[in-house]
Amino acid sequence: MSDSSDEEISQQKWVFYKDRPDWKDVEPIPQDDGEEPVVTIAYSKEFTDVYDYFRGILKTQEKSERALQLTKDAANLNPANYTVWQYRRDIIKALKKDLREELEYIRQTIRKHSKNYQVWHHRKVLVEWLNDGSEELEFTKSILETDDKNYHAWQHRQWAMKTFKLYEGELDYVDSLLQTDIRNNSAWNQRYFVVNNTTGFTDVVLSNEIDYTLNKINIAKENESAWNYLRGLLLHDKEGLSKNQKVVKFCEDLYNSGNRSAFLLALLVDMCDEEITQGSGDVLLARQKGIDLCKELASNYDTIRCKYWEYMANTLEKKGTGTDEACTSSTAN
Amino acid sequence: MPVNLILKPKLHKKYLYRCLQCIPSHFASYDTTRLVLAFFAISGLDLLKDLNNLKKQQKIIDWIYSLQVVDDKELVSGFQGSTTLNTIENRNQTAPYKWCHIAGTYTALWDDLSRVNKEAIARSLKVLQLPNGVFCASLKVLQLPNGVFCASKDGSESDMRFIYCAACISYIIDDWSGVNIEKATDYILKSLTYEFGFAQAPQLEAHGGSTYCAIASLALMGKLSALTETQRKHIIRWLLNRQKDGFQGRPNKPVDTCYSFWVGAALKILDVFDFVDFDQNKTYVLSTQDNxxxxxxxxxxxxxxxxxxxxxxxxxxxMKYDELEEIHFRRNTIDLSIRF
Structure with a gap:
């Protein structure tokens, strides 16, 4: 929820619209909230005044400079009012207003209300009208400086990048964010987004990305974001999860060094699971190893999910022994 | 469990009744979504087994119906989120910019629906769906001279939340003619990320809220089978990993009470909610009570x-609480219609 801007308005020696000589010709229209309203908001006097006049101009469809100013006051009092923004855009179009000026106004507004959907949507429409996304990377970066996981900012940034092909330099930016906070999951997602939309996960890129990620895991071994990214990379390995020698060796070494990160153990379980499913290598050994790992997770390293890991241990136990459905039917065939 | 970690139903009832009556002026940014607030309060009181004590039931329903818009010309039928644009003059009439909001329509539909114009809602819902399958919240449709309808592009943002609203509306009015299920399913599947959570839109970051919206929408549309076994398995892992004591919405973010529902309900739909550590989840949620x-x-x-x-x-x-009704976890409320 954004703070109401009543205080700001009063600081600027607020004059009610009803007391403004240049608004004498407009009929203010009160809100009809019915006989027995619910969830009534104790509107401030300023709020009621501004919205009475907003309803007034909406009725006459006045599209003028003063109406434009009124929408600014109305948006200031409630930036989540999508009709105010819609009407503001309709006025801007009708008066052929300078869109750059509007872009600057919405820049300031988003800075104040960076988690509000409507203000970001307004900016997106303006950028579409201008057909120019050249300011969007810098702008979203400035928002991400105060909140580097702001979903709206990332959404807007990705949209601008896709629309205006602005991928250059983005991997460096992502890297700088990860250097600041290696656990920034939004930055990891952005890394995936950039690779996916530029080079794609070719063998070379995949190998480099794996190196990058293993390096980051070495710095923070309990960092789920990096482990998830690693799994994401392995989706592009045609051989599957358990055949990438670099990753397998890394995981085994880490385990043998005594590390028991729940994310490491979970990946090792999935590797065993895959080996059993594919019937490659020593299935019995993989099964036993998988079951042991699940038990370790359940009893020591991921106890909050103990019921899940016990279930996984059971699943592995049944797998490949002819007691699960898939195997029963394949035997029957 | 310490004494202060016991559910305080009486206090919460009082709080929700206060919300239903009047909220202070600093809630001004909720002005366009008062109906959603009413939904939280009413559904909350229902969960607290207190609906029968809501003395003003009929009046609440009348207020909600005052938000209904039936406009087959601009195809903006449904419910507004609030009375902000209502005037004595445009009472029960169409008027410029008096458009429904998809979240308003979703949260309005909880009585016997006898006064709801379902056909108009389905017709308007149809135009909110964009070619890629996602839904907008609100927009006016322009009819071109050749008779073709064209949704005004600058109407509102579009994302997974509104697919969920559209699915709920269609489920409740029992009319799916407003939704292209194939396209919506396609959009949802495209929003599944490398982490195996769903994002608000393709390629964005996986998020607990959008994952609930995605999975609940698939369930309501009868399309859960569109997920492969492997996808399902990984989605379950991602969801379960969100539990720290309570639940977080994304990896490496703080836990937040609301994800005990968003993530919990997604797990429930996938039939694996029992893997959750109930004690820790309860302890966290109860610790966020205002005593x-x-x-x-x-x-x-x-x-x-x-x-x-x-x-x-x-x-x-x-988690089946004695003091609470069991929630209808797909529609995000228990089925209230039988009570009116």
């Missing part, structure tokens, strides 16, 4: 609000 004024908040020792109060109670209800 003086009632209500729940996202974090410990912060101000309670209607959304987190309702989501907290819903999250507890998933």
């Amino acid at each position: 003086l004024y009632g209500g729940l908040s996202k974090w410990v020792d912060t101000t309670s609000d209607p959304l987190h109060t309702y989501m907290g109670l819903s999250g507890l209800s998933l």
Whole structure:
């Protein structure tokens, strides 16, 4: 929820619209909230005044400079009012207003209300009208400086990048964010987004990305974001999860060094699971190893999910022994 | 469990009744979504088994119907989120910019629906769906001279939340003619990320809220089978990993009361909710209660609000609480229609 801007308005020696000589010709229209309203908001006097006049101009469809100013006051009092923004855009179009000026106004507004959907949507429409996304990377970066996981900012940034092909330099930016906070999951997602939309996960890129990620895991071994990214990379390995020698060796070494990160153990379980499913290598050994790992997770390293890991241990136990459905039917065939 | 970690139903009832009556002026940014607040309060009171005591039931329903718009010319039928644009003059009439909002329509539909114009809603819903399958919240449709309808592009943002609203509306009015299920399913599957959570839109970051919206929408559309076994398995892992004590919405983010519902309900739909550590989840949610004024908040020792109060109670209800009704976890409310 954004703070109401009543205080700001009063600081600027607020004059009610009803007391403004240049608004004498407009009929203010009160809100009809019915006989027995619910969830009534104790509107401030300023709020009621501004919205009475907003309803007034909406009725006459006045599209003028003063109406434009009124929408600014109305948006200031409630930036989540999508009709105010819609009407503001309709006025801007009708008066052929300078869109750059509007872009600057919405820049300031988003800075104040960076988690509000409507203000970001307004900016997106303006950028579409201008057909120019050249300011969007810098702008979203400035928002991400105060909140580097702001979903709206990332959404807007990705949209601008896709629309205006602005991928250059983005991997460096992502890297700088990860250097600041290696656990920034939004930055990891952005890394995936950039690779996916530029080079794609070719063998070379995949190998480099794996190196990058293993390096980051070495710095923070309990960092789920990096482990998830690693799994994401392995989706592009045609051989599957358990055949990438670099990753397998890394995981085994880490385990043998005594590390028991729940994310490491979970990946090792999935590797065993895959080996059993594919019937490659020593299935019995993989099964036993998988079951042991699940038990370790359940009893020591991921106890909050103990019921899940016990279930996984059971699943592995049944797998490949002819007691699960898939195997029963394949035997029957 | 310490004494202060016991559910305080009486306090929460009081809090929700207060919300239903009047909220202070600093809630001004909720002005366009008062109906959603009413939904949180009413559904919360229902969870607290107190609906029969809501003395003003009929009046609440009448107020909600005052938000209904039937406009087959601009195809903006449904419910507005609030009375902000209502005037005596345009009462029960169409008027410029008096458009429905998809979240308003979703949260309005909880009585016997006898006064709801379902056909008009389905017709208007249809135009909110964009070619890629996602839904907008609200927009006016322009009819071109050749008779073709064209949705005005600058109407509103579009994302997974509104697919969920569209699915709920269609499920409740029992009319799916407003939704292209194949396209919506396609959009949802495209929003599944490398982490195996769903994002608000393709390629964005996986998020607990959008994952609930995606999975609940698939369930309502009868399309859960569109997920492969492997996808399902990984989605379950991602969801379960969100539990720290309570639940977080994304990896490496703080836990927040509302995700006990969003993530919990997604797990429930996938039939694996029992893997959750109930004790830790309960302890977290209960620790966000305001023990003086009632209500729940996202974090410990912060101000309670209607959304987190309702989501907290819903999250507890998933774990079958004696003091609480069992929640209808797909539609995000229990089925109230039988009570009116």
